[in-house]
Amino acid sequence: MPELPEVRTVSRALNEAVKDRVISNVKVFREKTIVGTSPKKLILAVGDAKIERVTNIGKWIVYLLDNDKVLLSHLRMTGKYYYYKDKQKPTKHTHVVFDFKDGSQLHFEDYRGFGTLELKDKKDYLDVKPLSKLAEEPQNMNYIHFWDKLQKSRRAIKTLILDQTIVLGFGNIYVDETLWELRIHPETPGNQISQKQAKDILKFGTYIMDWSTSLGGSTVSTYSSINNIEGSFSQYLKIFRKDGKPCPRCKSTIVKTKVNGRGTHTCPECQVKFPI
Numbered sequence: 001m002p003e004l005p006e007v008r009t010v011s012r013a014l015n016e017a018v019k020d021r022v023i024s025n026v027k028v029f030r031e032k033t034i035v036g037t038s039p040k041k042l043i044l045a046v047g048d049a050k051i052e053r054v055t056n057i058g059k060w061i062v063y064l065l066d067n068d069k070v071l072l073s074h075l076r077m078t079g080k081y082y083y084y085k086d087k088q089k090p091t092k093h094t095h096v097v098f099d100f101k102d103g104s105q106l107h108f109e110d111y112r113g114f115g116t117l118e119l120k121d122k123k124d125y126l127d128v129k130p131l132s133k134l135a136e137e138p139q140n141m142n143y144i145h146f147w148d149k150l151q152k153s154r155r156a157i158k159t160l161i162l163d164q165t166i167v168l169g170f171g172n173i174y175v176d177e178t179l180w181e182l183r184i185h186p187e188t189p190g191n192q193i194s195q196k197q198a199k200d201i202l203k204f205g206t207y208i209m210d211w212s213t214s215l216g217g218s219t220v221s222t223y224s225s226i227n228n229i230e231g232s233f234s235q236y237l238k239i240f241r242k243d244g245k246p247c248p249r250c251k252s253t254i255v256k257t258k259v260n261g262r263g264t265h266t267c268p269e270c271q272v273k274f275p276i
């Protein structure tokens, strides 16, 4: 599942591919992909609009149009974009096709079908759901504010970091890597996390996600950037999907457990469970 570095990579690649292109038509092959409005309304609202810029806010891809509209897209598990210079036939997993005036096309494909597109008004898209509920990305977040949020909860630190209303951008890969690096057990209750640990989580999270972005993200299982370009950060992962292998720090065997239903990789020596 794409996390912040991967979504940043996709939105940068999209920006290069479709910035300044004018949409002539949108074909929707799967209505459920369009959220919050009818496909017909979306098609009417974006037809003839130029894409000014593509960026991201957390795991949301944001298409800023030159009219009063914005398109938000979420890749969820397996959403992927393909840009073609010439018209291409849709596959059975192609849910939306953007036709551009210059004859090129952008296809949105999604094998699992959870990915979405939403139409918003430019004047208030940051103040309405889903973006209004999001926290800040770790590099922008004040650590005292983050620590305050953790203090109010007895939920597992891993679950809290994955909550996009607490801190933005972490998914399963980077949360496991960060907690291992900082020797924090993923089931530690939020209110047992020290101010220093809170600060370190944001600092290391920023560092690892920036580093991964610079390498195009981590391609593990389904993720790739547009046109199936793979990221190369997965070679630097220390603990994610390394269960059964030795911990790079202490050589103990890495274990895989579940925390709140999410597969979790920990070193039983480096990450000591908090006594509950």
Ligand SMILES: [Zn+2]
Pocket: 247, 248, 249, 250, 251, 252, 267, 268, 269, 270, 271
């Ligand atoms: Zn270890």
